[in-house]
Amino acid sequence: MPSYKLYYFDARGAAELARLIMKQAGQDFEDIRLAGEKWLEKKPEMPLKAMPVLEIDGKKICQSMAIVRYLAREFGLMGSSNMEALAIEELLEVFTEITTKHLMKIYYEQDQQKKVELMKEFKETGMPPYITFIESRLKENNDGKGFYVGDKVTVADLALYNTMFSYKHWMGKEGQDPFEGSPLLGEFYQRVASLPNIAAWEKARPQTNM
Structure with missing residues (x-):
């Protein structure tokens, strides 16, 4: 079994989905x-001088989504068929977009008032088409009462949960959580948060602002 080291800042950020997969x-x-x-000391060792970086038996790999896709395949979280994998890839690309x-x-945005205005605009006009799309895809599988695809956890579930968590804790502080008002996704979030390994990680992980 390979040994893994995940390098990132003291934040959830671009490394949290990889952490969730391994947890x-x-x-x-x-x-x-x-x-x-400590970061300045390590920076010259990193590919492209940036993080996150996943070290696998001494080999350092960069690019957060390449890391996510590798780990998802490695641990059987990319679905049970090419069609499920396609739906998972589609969702990951939606979040990138x-x-x-x-x-x-x-x-x-440096101006806090302008930042809140941009959040409000995103919640009201930017995000709704994406939420409609995600809900429709979720409903295609067991009427939205189970996992995003198939009958077991995949990286799609972890990615959607992680995105909702981030928005709730970042934009929710300003009253601009774009997932607010979607009971279907709210119930989905609770299902994933209740997975034993994910619930344990929520309790154990370092508390950070981002």
Whole structure:
């Protein structure tokens, strides 16, 4: 069995989905969180001088979604067929699109009042088409009462849960949680949060702002 080290900042951010995959799979790994001088010391060793980085038996791999896809395949979380894998890939690409088209603008806005206005705009006009799409896909599988695809947990469930968690804790503080008002997704969130390994990680993981 390979040994894993995951390098990132002391935050959920771009590494949290990889952490969730390994926690759900029951895979031991070193959760290495770097900041300040420690990050500057390690930075020259990292591919592209950035994080997250997954080290597998000494080999360092970069790019968060490449790491996610590798881990999902490695631990049987990419679905039970090519069609399930396609639906999972589709959802992952949706979240990438949301981030690049909407969230980065909000995240880098320095004026707090303008930031809240952008959150409100995103909640009211930017996110609803995506929520409608995600709900429709979820309903295609067991009328939305189970997992995103198939009859067992996949990385799609973890990705959707992680995204909802992030929005609730970031935008929800400003009253702008875009998933608010979707009982179907609210129930889905609770199902994933109740998975034993995920619930245990929620209690054990370091508390961070992001």
